[in-house]
Amino acid sequence: MSQDSILKVDNLVMHFGGIKALNDVNFEIKRGSVSALIGPNGAGKTTVFNCLTGFYKATGGNIMLDACGKTTSVIQVLGEPFQASDFLNPVAFAKRLKYKMFGGSHLVNRAGLSRTFQNIRLFKEMSVVENLLVAQHMRANRSLIAGILNTKAYKKSEEEALERAFYWLGVVDLKDFANRLAGELSYGQQRRLEIARAMCTNPEIVCLDEPAAGLNPSETEALTKMIRVLRDQHNTTVLLIEHDMGMVMNISDYIVVLDHGEVIAKGGPEDIKSNPKVIAAYLGAEEGEEVTL
Amino acid sequence: MSQAVVSINYKKSVIDAVIAGLLALIVFGPIVGIVLDGYDFNAEPERLMWIVLTVMAGRLAASVFFQTSKGAAFLYKHSSKEEGVHVLPPGHKSKLRWIIPLTIVIALLVPFIASKYILTVVILGLIYVLLGLGLNIVVGLAGLLDLGFVGFYAIGAYGLALGYEHLGLGFWSMLPISAIIAAIFGAILGFPVLRMHGDYLAIVTLGFGEIIRLVLTNWTEVTQGPNGMNAPLPTFFGMEFKRRASEGHVPFHEFFGIPYSSVYKYIFIYLVLLLVVLGVLYVKKRLTKMPIGRAWEALREDEIACRSLGLNHVLVKLSAFMIGASTGGLAGVFFATYQGFVNPSSFTFFESALILAIVVLGGMGSTLGVVIAAFVLTVAPELLREFADYRVLAFGMLMVLMMIWKPRGLVRMTRTGVEQREGNVK
Numbered sequence: 001m002s003q004d005s006i007l008k009v010d011n012l013v014m015h016f017g018g019i020k021a022l023n024d025v026n027f028e029i030k031r032g033s034v035s036a037l038i039g040p041n042g043a044g045k046t047t048v049f050n051c052l053t054g055f056y057k058a059t060g061g062n063i064m065l066d067a068c069g070k071t072t073s074v075i076q077v078l079g080e081p082f083q084a085s086d087f088l089n090p091v092a093f094a095k096r097l098k099y100k101m102f103g104g105s106h107l108v109n110r111a112g113l114s115r116t117f118q119n120i121r122l123f124k125e126m127s128v129v130e131n132l133l134v135a136q137h138m139r140a141n142r143s144l145i146a147g148i149l150n151t152k153a154y155k156k157s158e159e160e161a162l163e164r165a166f167y168w169l170g171v172v173d174l175k176d177f178a179n180r181l182a183g184e185l186s187y188g189q190q191r192r193l194e195i196a197r198a199m200c201t202n203p204e205i206v207c208l209d210e211p212a213a214g215l216n217p218s219e220t221e222a223l224t225k226m227i228r229v230l231r232d233q234h235n236t237t238v239l240l241i242e243h244d245m246g247m248v249m250n251i252s253d254y255i256v257v258l259d260h261g262e263v264i265a266k267g268g269p270e271d272i273k274s275n276p277k278v279i280a281a282y283l284g285a286e287e288g289e290e291v292t293l
Numbered sequence: 294m295s296q297a298v299v300s301i302n303y304k305k306s307v308i309d310a311v312i313a314g315l316l317a318l319i320v321f322g323p324i325v326g327i328v329l330d331g332y333d334f335n336a337e338p339e340r341l342m343w344i345v346l347t348v349m350a351g352r353l354a355a356s357v358f359f360q361t362s363k364g365a366a367f368l369y370k371h372s373s374k375e376e377g378v379h380v381l382p383p384g385h386k387s388k389l390r391w392i393i394p395l396t397i398v399i400a401l402l403v404p405f406i407a408s409k410y411i412l413t414v415v416i417l418g419l420i421y422v423l424l425g426l427g428l429n430i431v432v433g434l435a436g437l438l439d440l441g442f443v444g445f446y447a448i449g450a451y452g453l454a455l456g457y458e459h460l461g462l463g464f465w466s467m468l469p470i471s472a473i474i475a476a477i478f479g480a481i482l483g484f485p486v487l488r489m490h491g492d493y494l495a496i497v498t499l500g501f502g503e504i505i506r507l508v509l510t511n512w513t514e515v516t517q518g519p520n521g522m523n524a525p526l527p528t529f530f531g532m533e534f535k536r537r538a539s540e541g542h543v544p545f546h547e548f549f550g551i552p553y554s555s556v557y558k559y560i561f562i563y564l565v566l567l568l569v570v571l572g573v574l575y576v577k578k579r580l581t582k583m584p585i586g587r588a589w590e591a592l593r594e595d596e597i598a599c600r601s602l603g604l605n606h607v608l609v610k611l612s613a614f615m616i617g618a619s620t621g622g623l624a625g626v627f628f629a630t631y632q633g634f635v636n637p638s639s640f641t642f643f644e645s646a647l648i649l650a651i652v653v654l655g656g657m658g659s660t661l662g663v664v665i666a667a668f669v670l671t672v673a674p675e676l677l678r679e680f681a682d683y684r685v686l687a688f689g690m691l692m693v694l695m696m697i698w699k700p701r702g703l704v705r706m707t708r709t710g711v712e713q714r715e716g717n718v719k
Binding site for chain 2: 053055101102104105106109110114115117121122123124125126127129130133134135137138140141142144147148150160162163164165166167168169170171175178179180181197198201
């Protein structure tokens, strides 16, 4: 894996029973870029996302995440089935058993990849700040004794967590809503809060699943600016699924187009705009008909 | 309130009063109006008339009052308009803060004022407070429906009895050990069922509670089966509370030169239990503000989102199970020492249902609600001994009524707000 790519997907295959949702998907995401995954409905975009973030265990292929100073194989940390050779090699056996028992998508997040969801998944009965504090769980002082005795070190770590939470609330423009319940916020605010929550886990790459869905044009504009802030000020790589082509073409450095579980095109926005295959996938084409722009 | 003159609809008030009067007639008629006299009965219309008139007058007054602006404001204030959770403003101080020290002082005075009977009832109430707090962590905070909580209660109680019988350990050593054993059993139960949610989890935990009870009943070589086992009393710096102490020990009353009374042991159990309950209350309050408590609640809200944030849902669930179970184990130890005897029939499914009822009635996740509900549900049956046959029926009706009027329990949970501050990332 070259130094400048953060995520590398090789021959990714995902089958649900007899349905081949993904068929040999390959792409690479450059570090510090804003990339988009687009395609018609049912092309398998969300399936790719769920495989990347560890919510689906891919049937085959390889996903390598190069973040936080180490390379993580997303499929391995989810726990693979035992193989005959494992029973001869205790180290390999122990590793596989560890991932089988304690592995899961949370390890993908700890490796530096965080995500948001297409249908918002906030902790609705907790306050906005608490949502962001939960996201900082891995960085908080989790010692039971320190917490119960309310020691100085514990207070300091909580204070830092609060400051970080308020920083991200400032970025997504929700500072005035800090003490509201997350479920009370409007739809657009909930979307922004989810992005802030994903950023609170301190990721190197953040995957946004349809961040602009249900937003009005001015909110989409604000979102575009926010994504640029993530990339430029926080060195975060952004990968997003989006149907709003205006926004995608506006902010993406790199676009991957999926159709029927296969990558039909990848490249910069200009290439994609003029790619006949992409136009055929979106608008449909007669058999054998040459599609021109 | 609007400044417009509020007109009072007297017709409506009169109709209200007449309806209330008719209902009173139906309710009190057979009870007050007819008095049995041997095989005959006498009608007593005068008493009945007074009662019905009082009810009608009261209803009329209430109806008129609620139509005035003051009454409407009163109704508005006390109606359950916002049922959900809400966030308190930062730096919020409850107006009822002074109640906490007052309650502690009264609680410390209880054993010196109350009779032995009342003391035993209060001890039972406190044991259920512990159980309620333990289950509240599992059900109220982590949102894992556990119908076999009585299993941990049994493990605590039998832990004391078995440790005494087979290892010769007393109350003080078994108190922490039983809590740890219960926590280990919580982990053993927790690990295989972690991939389950809701109904499935409830069934498995129900089975776990029954397994514990059946093992205790049938493993006669160790637990003496249905015959039960003796449990030791706590000792006070090595002094025993029996009339005659065992070899090498001094009875409490002889040491202080006071006449023997069986109340002393209850006073002592009560004071120790009170300290433990206060400790658990404090720990619980801290836990809800700590990362682990937030993780439990987040898990209750959305497990998938939790995983996407790097929380290991397995460990978070296990920790909830273990801490809840260890609290149940503590309650079990106190139950065993308070009874002096344990047998498996104390740990039936009905107990689990009762503990769950405490948590649901009190308000999921709310500490104050659970404490109140635990006392109501254990002390009320004692006060209403005559109606013991209808106890379960009354529970059922209470649950139905609560679900209609206060589906979130007596005391709803509140969330603490935080002060605005400058954001800063390092």
